[in-house]
Amino acid sequence: FYTHLSQYRALWLGARLAEQLDDPFAAQHYRTVARDIARFLNSYWDNSRGLIRPTINRDGGIDYKNSDLDTAVILAVIHNFDPEDPTFA
Secondary structure (H helix, E strand, O other), rough: HHHHHHHHHHHHHHHHHHOOOOHHHHHHHHHHHHHHHHHHHHHHEOOOOOOEEEOOOOOOOOOOOOOOOOOOHHHHHHHOOOOOOOOHH
């Protein structure tokens, strides 16, 4: 979740910068990819438990965090929050 939210934020900021640099084509491309990532971020939500899972589609590893509770989710939101981004409205 942290990585995908950070990628979304970078693209959102990149689109704003591209607009300031008068590059509307790049801005549109960054926004399109950011929207795709935003839609994918919804797959981290576990409606039955009312939480955002830190990892989905994990393959292998040690299964020691079966609660899916992880401070990385909170840090992801703190580190990527932007009051000008409509995603956080």
